[in-house]
Amino acid sequence: MEQEYIRLIFGLKLKQIRTEKNLSLFGLSKLSGLSKSYLNEIEKGKKYPKPDKIMVLSEKLDVPYDQMVSLKLDKNLAPIGELLQSKIFKEIPLELFGIKESNLIDIVANAPAKVNAFISTVIEIAKNYNFSRESFYLASVRSFQQANNNYFDDLEHQVIKFAKAYHVDLSQSIVSKDLEEILIEEYGYSINESELRKYEALENLRSVFMPKTKTLLLTDTIDEAQRTFIYAKEIAYNFLDIKDRLYTFPWIKFETFDQVLNNFYASYFAGALVIPKDQISNQLEQLFEKETFDEGLFLSLIDGFNASPESFYQRLTNILPKSFNIQNLFFLRFTYKEGSGRFHLNKELHLSHQHSPRANETNEHYCRRWAALRVLEDISVSKKDHEFDIQISHFKEEDAKYLILSSATKDPFRDNQYRSVTIGLLLNKQLERKLKFLDDQAILHHDVGVTCEHCPIKDCELRQVPAIALEKIAKNEKIESIVEELKSKFES
CATH class of the missing domain: 1.10.10.2910 (Arc Repressor Mutant, subunit A)
Structure with a gap:
């Protein structure tokens, strides 16, 4: 194990033992004869005491020497120990995110109980959602992409x-x-x-x-x-x-x-x-200057590169933030097996402060008003090589509108399976300045939700299940309202 982690674990144990015995740093200094500043640096993981100093602490705190130097932490600090021993801080280059490892260690050392509670919560969430090590790594890379507007x-x-x-x-x-x-x-x-x-x-x-x-x-x-x-x-x-x-x-x-x-x-x-930057940027500029959306030009733009629609859409997430200053966008990839009725969101990237749309891990039903799902259903019927759709989606829960571009193709490696890729651009003043065709009357507007279970849209003809999550919230709010009435009635 890295020496700094050994120092940190010893510091955490010393601080825990000291606080359990209701000793301040000043009190432990008087008891052991070691300076307060020296003890403070030990507890923060900056210094590791020599054996004779450990012996003094062991005697004065009435804790066995072997227990003091053991790398095992009790259950209250065990999650922190697991995190440190996993070397996760070493595996992820924190400098990518502008974070110094020493800063994280200081945070852990200064508030071990609170950090431990947070780590325990994260671990529980990860277990409930079957969050694997690979998923954690992929999420870290997505955060890295987002921090750099996905342009390198x-x-x-x-x-x-x-x-x-x-x-x-x-x-x-x-x-x-x-x-x-x-x-x-x-x-x-x-x-x-x-x-x-x-x-x-x-x-x-x-x-x-x-x-x-x-x-x-x-x-x-x-x-x-x-x-x-x-x-x-x-x-x-x-x-x-x-x-x-x-x-x-x-x-x-x-x-x-x-x-x-x-x-x-x-x-x-x-x-x-x-898909070179200059070529795609110049062609996109031509598309954006038109007063109406030219679907033929957009599709020929995709076909003009020796790349799949997915590669093209992903390249858009690099080019739009840099060349056009369109930084609020998302990318989605769905897969769909013909006749299954289930759509799987297996790749997403958000360069946006909004939270919709997003993947869910609770088997809820994605909104069928999304273009991403509609093109999948269309291509499973039409059997075309490429289905495309464009719409403006209004996410009512967050009152955000996106211009949505979606393409679906057949999965060449699986029978009767299809995949769609989507890019969504947040409608704001910046987008209005860059895209002249946003007022095109041919572009349909749709109110959308994230999942049916959380969707507030009334009388939706595409709804798969009732809005049970919203119904539960409404029921709880009604109960709270009645309880407040009872309190005012009997306590006033």
């Missing part, structure tokens, strides 16, 4: 640097053949497209990389856009000199936080390479 200038510059070094013309559509040549000639890769098909259990994997032989195994079911993105990610790992990485796409599990972060960096690089 150094990665954008690395893409330009790569393009110059390898004479890749970013003004032209990037194709997999060009990237494959770089992987083989520059980085010594070999490409195998026959092995993965032999294993039925690997049907959802698109690629596996074998680092010792530099062999990239590809499934033979990927299309040109998917192949290009996979190649671009592999180039990112090599060009950015990333060692601690994931070897499957999509990922199976993460071992460290660095793998999660590096996976994000490689994906960002790949998106920026396949």
Whole structure:
């Protein structure tokens, strides 16, 4: 265990023993002969006493020496001990968020009981929602993205640097053949497209990389856009000199936080390479200048890059905040199995202060007025390659309006399954200045909720279940009102 954590645990134990014996720092100083400032630094985890000093404290506090130096904490401080011993502070680079580790340690040392209560609460919430280590890492990366408005200038510059070094013309559509040549000639890769098909259990994997032989195994079911993105990610790992990485796409599990972060960096690089910033910014500007929304232009914009709609929508979350100062937005990805009636939100990003829409872990029914769900139902019937819809959604609970753009495509790896991607832009003065087509009468407006269980919309023809959560709140408010009446009647 890191020495600083050993110091902190000893300090926490000393402070707990001292307070249990109703001793102040001044009192313990008088009792032990050790200075008050020295004891204060011990309790804050800044110093670890020598054995003779520990012996003095052990005798004066009437606590066995072995108990004093043990790394085990009693049940009141056990969650803090678990957190420290998990080395979570080391696994997540706190400097990404502008946090100094010493500051966190000071917080824990100064108010261990309160911090312990908070940690216990977080642990309980995590258990109830089946919050895995991987989920915690992914949530941390999302917070990192949000803190940077999901734009990373150094990665954008690395893409330009790569393009110059390898004479890749970013003004032209990037194709997999060009990237494959770089992987083989520059980085010594070999490409195998026959092995993965032999294993039925690997049907959802698109690629596996074998680092010792530099062999990239590809499934033979990927299309040109998917192949290009996979190649671009592999180039990112090599060009950015990333060692601690994931070897499957999509990922199976993460071992460290660095793998999660590096996976994000490689994906960002790949998106920026396949959909260059200048090209997409110029085309979006043309779209935004029109008085009415040009759906054909928007769809041709997507098709103009060798990328999936999902990659395009995710790239929008990088470009809109930086190039257009549109910073209040969200991204969602839903999956849907035909005829199941259930929609799963398995990816989200919020660069917004609002809280809607959002994933729920309580099996509630997402609002069927969302464009994200409507395009999924439409494509399951139409069987088209791409379904698109646009609307302005008014979330009545928070009185916030968003311009919503949603696209649905078939999942190429699962029969009768579809996925949709959505970007929502908060309607405010900034958006009105940038997008000239917001007053287009052809764009439908919809009042929406988050889930049916919490939705206040009356007589909704798409409602799946009653607003039981709101009914419960209303019932409790009625009970409280009656109790207040009774109090005024019998206590006045």
